[in-house]
Amino acid sequence: MPTPLNPFRPTAGAEPPLLVGRAGLLDEFAYGLQIRSGAPGLLTIFTGARGVGKTVMLGEAEDEARRAGWAVISETATRGFLGRIGHAMHPLVEELGSGPPTRRITGLGIAGFSVDTELLPDQQTSWRQLGEESLRLLDAQGTGLAITLDEIHGADRDELAQLAAAVQHFIRAGLPVALVFAGLPAAVSDLLDEGVATFLRRADRIDLHAAAVDEVEASYAEVFAALPTPIASGLLRTAAEATGGYPFLIQLVGYHLWQVAETAPGPLEGEQVNLAISAARRRNTRMVIGAALAAVSPKDLEFLRAMAEDDGPSRTADIGRRLGDARNTIGNYRARLIDAGLIESTGHGLIDFAIPGLRDHLRT
Secondary structure, eight states: OOOOOOOOOOEEEEEEEETTTTTTHHHHHHHHHHHHOGGGEEEEEESSSTTTHHHHHHHHHHHEEEOOOOOOOEOOOOOHHHHHHHHHHHHHHHOOOOOOOOSSSOOOOOOBBBOOOOOTTTOOOOHHHHHHHHHHHHTTTTTEEEEEEOOGGGHHHHHHHHHHHHHHHHTTOOOOEEEEEEEHHHHHEEEEEHHHHGGGGGGGEEEEOEEEEEHHHHHHHHHTTTTOOOOOOHHHHHHHHHHTTOHHHHHHHHHHHHHHTTTTTSSHHHHHHHHHHHHHHHHHIIIHHHHHTTTOOHHHHHHHHHTSSSSSSHHHHHHHHTOOOOOOHHHHHEEEEEEEEEEEEEEEEEEEEESSTTHHHHHH
């Protein structure tokens, strides 16, 4: 019997074989899809550190919406996202509307509608008017539109304010729209506190954290049961503990463990599991830690290295003494690094690393 293909996909936003530790997080969203307008779960923000699975949860929300028959527009909050969302609405109006054709059909695929359009130069419709027309047509079909927006912490404030104002208008009109965001925790908090998108403060905010190691172990036992040669439960426990419950490491460790297991002549031994764990950690360093540190200033790096001297959460007062900097300067470093998703507050005057493996990396 041939060995099944490796089910783990340790790339950004890829769907894992099992969604570990996330049961029930989309229940309110799914319920809202049934109500179709005004349900709290239809406005949701996912926050969490890098690699904790925010983009995966957006994908899960999109799948949930499609299963409910909704149209889906998926975007990242880079400049111009509002225009791209508007462009994606055009096929909905063209396909569902009954008016005379105003554009040339060239073919496109979006959430089950298999047409693409090329806008004629004289086609000028405001974003809100286009959105309202799309939603009224979808409403008549007993469905709606779900918009997902990733990396909201990097969004242009004006564009975000326009999107929020339009969606608020749609909701007041009783139209079936859902809006699901994802972004780094502190940056999202600052964004909402700025007042550019006050309406979005009403959204359900779901802070994603590491999964329990027991849940990781159970998921590994289920997935690895497909291998011709079983992996001893003790070794699966070792692999699960190595992930720390961190979703991206769950994928990385699982990927490399499967890769080792599918070529092993017999049952795995501890040394082989450790090799897989080491490979996963190296890749995590390259893909997550290296990328996260790439934009860090030399002074911020000094701050992080001073934190790495502690085995657990650091006191900001201790960091100030180690660096010999004034309290307000330390506060600036702290704020920047929290915004960057590298560290997080763990209590009054306490901070810790937000990315697994970062402490060990800085110590080498």
